[in-house]
Amino acid sequence: EVQLVQSGAEVKKPGESLKISCKGSGYNFTTHWIAWVRQMPGKGLEWMGIIYPGDSDTRYSPSFQDQVTISADKSISTAYLQWSSLKASDTAIYYCARRNPLDWYFDLWGRGTLVTVSS
Amino acid sequence: DIQMTQSPSTLSASVGDRVTITCRASQSISSWLAWYQQKPGKAPKLLIYKTSSLESGVPSRFSGSGSGTEFTLTISSLQPDDFVTYYCQQYNIYPYTFGQGTKLEIK
DSSP, X not given: OOEEEEOOOEEEOTTOOXXXXXXXXXXXXGGSOEEEEEEOTTOOEEEEEEEETTTTEEEEOTTTTTTOEEEEEGGGXXXXXXXXXXXXXXXXXXXXXXXXXXXXXXXXEOOOEEEEEOO | OOOEEEEOSEEEEOTTOOEEEEEEESSOOTTOEEEEEEOTTSOOEEEEETXXXXXXXXXXXXXXXXXXXXXXXXXXXXXXXXXXXXXXXXXXXXXXXXXXXXEEEEO
16 A cells, blocks of 8 residues: 555653654655645644655755754655754644655645644 | 735535635746645645646546636535635745645535
8 A cells, every 4th residue: 555654643842852754655765755744733734845765855945944854764765854952833743745756746645743842 | 935825714605515716826836736635633635736637536526727826726516525624735846835725614
């Protein structure tokens, strides 16, 4: 089955670090860009950035540049989103999504990872 | 960044109605526009790509049109399952920005 499986929900304190994951299966992970999308509680979708697992070429939205790090390990078909110092405002659901290689829309989504940052 | 503006933000309608949601881009995005449906507590689901191409498995009551800076999503006959939130997204230029969403409510 073609799918993106995301890591489980996290509860963290402000200032802590965190790395969440998105594992692809059922397709060639190396040749499909993977994006990360944020959805804050009760709000809309925000495009954070995107990575090409084949060579780790990464692009960030200016809004998220220097706030998070996107990486990938093609050997285990997994993309990551990480924070070095979480803030309460990072509380959100984070989705990974696969970009269609021919037409660049997002054709496959993970179920999302809820990150809660609270003291 | 390209700004995507959806209207209306909320739309009240009845089962069987025909509704249209509009998405405007702050600059031309050619036809590089997708529409997603999001149900509560679920990930977004692709409905339409490249402005008017229907994703496999999506009911034919959904259709899209437009080009350049103005786009529409039309649902020809609303079903109970359609009363959720819809987002447009441009994928012409990074960052691939989304509209703010349109919530479809039962009248």
